[in-house]
Amino acid sequence: MAKHIHDAYEIARERYAELGVDTEKVLQKMERFPLSMHCWQGDDVCGFENPADELDGGIQATGNYPGKARTPEQLRADIDKALHLVPGTHRLNLHAIYLDPGGKRVDRNELEPEHFAAWIDFARERGMGMDFNPTFFSHPKASDGLTLIHPDKGIRQFWIEHAQACRKVGAAMGEATGTPCVNNVWVPDGYKDTPADRKTPRERLAASLDEVFAESYDPNYLLDSVESKLFGIGSESFVPGSHEFYMGYAMRNDKLLCLDTGHFHPTESVADKVSAVMLWLDGLMLHVSRGVRWDSDHVVTLTDDVIALAQAIVRGGYEERVHIGLDFFDASINRVGAWVVGMRSTLRAFLYALLEPEQLQQAEKNGDLTRRLALMEELKSMPFQAVWDEYCARQNVPIGTDWIEEVKAYENSVQKKRDGAG
């Protein structure tokens, strides 16, 4: 371990101790915040079902950086590379289109746990939990942008069966890894133009969801979450699965609510929603993302928004009930580098939140709002980077920007040699 890293940490430790913060305890607590690493950053949400198809469903990965993963083996290698550059043990979040059925053609309503056996082995070997998602896009039966609200009963039934199959897969993942799998339902359904009837699609969505969730599973294996959205490309005017819709559904039906930080009006604070909904819900799934002007799914960086989200979770003591997933897909930079930046930045936000002194809460309780404001302001320039560096050193991952050279070397020796890569 570089001596100056440790020396800087010792000074930081004393500075935080003066505020009553025990940095050693904080470093232990960091392990209580596993991130659910989304596999889909590795290949621009293409999956392995029919990789020639274009991504649809109103989401879009832009950029043509060379070397994206094209096979399950390549994607697993890239995930491993990223995991070696990020401190802590994390979870693996898969989408149904990432099936690995050994060359067989399997349609979405026919999925079985065995089609994900290689992924389950991969996660188990690394001590990772798993999360899962049905894929309601990039499929001929979703070509008009409608799935669970489709007016055609047959098509609706197909997607209900898909979601049911995914719950079975998720439960198997949870059983195999010994930690509940969060199976997150997000559908792209919506209308480009103003609908005349907003009621029927919502009733249909609710009825479809009831069928999806009809079977009950052991919550030690499977937890269900539902994800809302404001709008998508091609569903600008109406999305039946809005925030109010799913918040109501989750509360009435004991589901987890998934809050994607890109799915709200740009000035809305997702952090503020945490303590409001946690009064009524068993748990939350998060999709930490960074929208730039819109739901653009940029790589997460250490912004005020992400820090506020981490603070909401830490201050509320919600770490056991909030599942921290990531959701971004940037094809304009090295895809492994994108994971590393997004994961390290999210973790840094949690470290920042954990380093908060108790006296901040105390000041507020005492009505000393001057001290509250002054403390919050001072904390912004406390030496938290030194604590982060020490954490990375202890976890045997690169410090500072050292990981960039490793990603460059990997890009040259592995990613650039892939089919179609420049």
Ligand code: RNT
């Ligand atoms: C889309 C949703 C959804 C997807 C992933 C791929 O707007 O955020 O979570 O990004 O399922």
Ligand code: ZN
């Ligand atoms: Zn999302």
